[in-house]
Amino acid sequence: MNFALTEEQETFRRATRAFAEKEIAPIAAERDETNVYPVELLQLMANLGYLGLKFPSEYGGGDGGNLDAALVFEELAAASAGITLGIYCHVVLALTAIARIGNDDQKRRYLAPGIRAEKIGSFGSTEAGAGSDIAAISTRAERDGDGYVLNGAKLFCTNSPIADFIVLSSVTDATRGGGISLFIVDRGAPGLSVSQPIRTLGMHPAQTAEVVLENVRVPVENRLGEENRGVPNMLTAFAEGRIVAAAFAIGIARVAFDLARKYVLDRVQFGQPIARNQVIQHRLADMDTGIQAARLLTHQAAWLADHGRPFVKEASQAKVFATEAAARIAAQAMHLQGAYGYVIESPAQRYYRDTHVLEIGEGTSEILRNVIAKQLGL
Numbered sequence: 001m002n003f004a005l006t007e008e009q010e011t012f013r014r015a016t017r018a019f020a021e022k023e024i025a026p027i028a029a030e031r032d033e034t035n036v037y038p039v040e041l042l043q044l045m046a047n048l049g050y051l052g053l054k055f056p057s058e059y060g061g062g063d064g065g066n067l068d069a070a071l072v073f074e075e076l077a078a079a080s081a082g083i084t085l086g087i088y089c090h091v092v093l094a095l096t097a098i099a100r101i102g103n104d105d106q107k108r109r110y111l112a113p114g115i116r117a118e119k120i121g122s123f124g125s126t127e128a129g130a131g132s133d134i135a136a137i138s139t140r141a142e143r144d145g146d147g148y149v150l151n152g153a154k155l156f157c158t159n160s161p162i163a164d165f166i167v168l169s170s171v172t173d174a175t176r177g178g179g180i181s182l183f184i185v186d187r188g189a190p191g192l193s194v195s196q197p198i199r200t201l202g203m204h205p206a207q208t209a210e211v212v213l214e215n216v217r218v219p220v221e222n223r224l225g226e227e228n229r230g231v232p233n234m235l236t237a238f239a240e241g242r243i244v245a246a247a248f249a250i251g252i253a254r255v256a257f258d259l260a261r262k263y264v265l266d267r268v269q270f271g272q273p274i275a276r277n278q279v280i281q282h283r284l285a286d287m288d289t290g291i292q293a294a295r296l297l298t299h300q301a302a303w304l305a306d307h308g309r310p311f312v313k314e315a316s317q318a319k320v321f322a323t324e325a326a327a328r329i330a331a332q333a334m335h336l337q338g339a340y341g342y343v344i345e346s347p348a349q350r351y352y353r354d355t356h357v358l359e360i361g362e363g364t365s366e367i368l369r370n371v372i373a374k375q376l377g378l
């Protein structure tokens with residue numbers, strides 16, 4: 001058993017942190033304020049190989065694994081969660097769906113340009129009547145000659161305002177439950193419109209919007225995977241994403257903790273740094289324990305997935321534990337900074353606002369507990 005990163009992984013982690021601190025952290029507060037996504041950053045990340053890290057070299061990727069992805073996303077999220085959410089939806093949702101489910105032609109037309117940041121992807125499952133219940137969608141795809149005609153609306157589709165294509169789910173056989181297929185829809189397709197970004201509590205730079213489809217024609221070669229296999233294909237393609245989502249949460253928790261630790265050492269009340277109070281020391285001890293435990297669960301799940309072992313339970317546990325720990329730690333970190341953590345100039349309030357959605361996306365905590373319980377034979 002070896003808990004240490006290899007020298008290569010450690011060098012890679014350090015380089016990623018340096019990149020995130022130089023290119024992302026300095027614009028985090030401003031983009032949180034202006035809600036504008038730095039699209040040009042994706043090109044820079046593509047040039048450095050980050051977007052293709054987990055994908056096959058045949059399509060321009062880096063042949064990396066889940067542990068590599070976890071290391072990268074912890075560092076990116078530590079710099080800006082809102083900016084990282086856009087990268088996540090492009091890489092971990094849209095490109096991963098194509099890499100795992102698509103055929104060679106689809107990978108050449110969408111995955112390879114996505115890795116090069118020439119095309120930005122978005123993923124749409126959620127609808128007004130279907131969130132956790134991904135099979136309850138009402139968007140329809142009717143077969144028509146050599147294509148399909150899509151009608152419906154997807155909600156909370158992150159990246160859709162800046163995307164070149166959207167991978168989305170549609171009902172292809174209404175006569176049977178789960179008769180759902182996935183499609184790659186070009187953003188410029190006639191009949192497809194995207195709303196203004198939806199205003200949310202946190203993750204401000206990420207562009208999350210509604211996508212409306214009115215008689216949108218999609219060629220049959222853009223159906224992703226077999227017809228009516230959309231739900232099982234999505235569940236398989238996105239199982240590894242929970243590992244990355246857990247690492248994402250750890251990144252925010254880590255910087256929230258660092259900020260609080262520095263503050264309690266500096267802040268003097270009643271003639272001494274507030275860190276001299278044991279109650280505050282214990283709170284920081286618990287926060288750090290949460291971060292270490294979350295990282296161990298996450299790296300273990302990544303290791304299992306990278307070694308071809310069953311990992312669904314462990315990835316779900318890592319995601320539930322890390323995202324709930326991050327939300328708790330960010331709230332405590334803000335509290336430890338009193339009024340100064342609550343002012344808009346403090347990153348503490350941003351970390352607090354950014355964490356909660358991680359307990360909702362990629363399977364809510366309740367849904368993932370259902371997954372864990374099922375894996376336990378319950």
Ligand SMILES: Cc1cc2nc3c(=O)[nH]c(=O)nc-3n(C[C@H](O)[C@H](O)[C@H](O)COP(=O)(O)OP(=O)(O)OC[C@H]3O[C@@H](n4cnc5c(N)ncnc54)[C@H](O)[C@@H]3O)c2cc1C
Nearest residue numbers: 123124125126131132156157158208360361362364366367
């Ligand atoms: C900022 C942001 C970005 C997003 N980006 C995307 C995106 O890019 N693509 C996309 O498709 N979606 C996206 N979403 C949507 C997200 O995936 C959904 O919000 C999520 O799947 C939950 O669905 P819901 O909000 O409809 O909640 P619901 O499913 O209605 O759940 C509401 C509550 O009920 C609980 N609940 C539901 N069913 C059960 C059950 N069986 N047992 C116990 N509890 C249950 C849930 O855990 C939750 O607490 C985004 C959301 C946000 C806020």
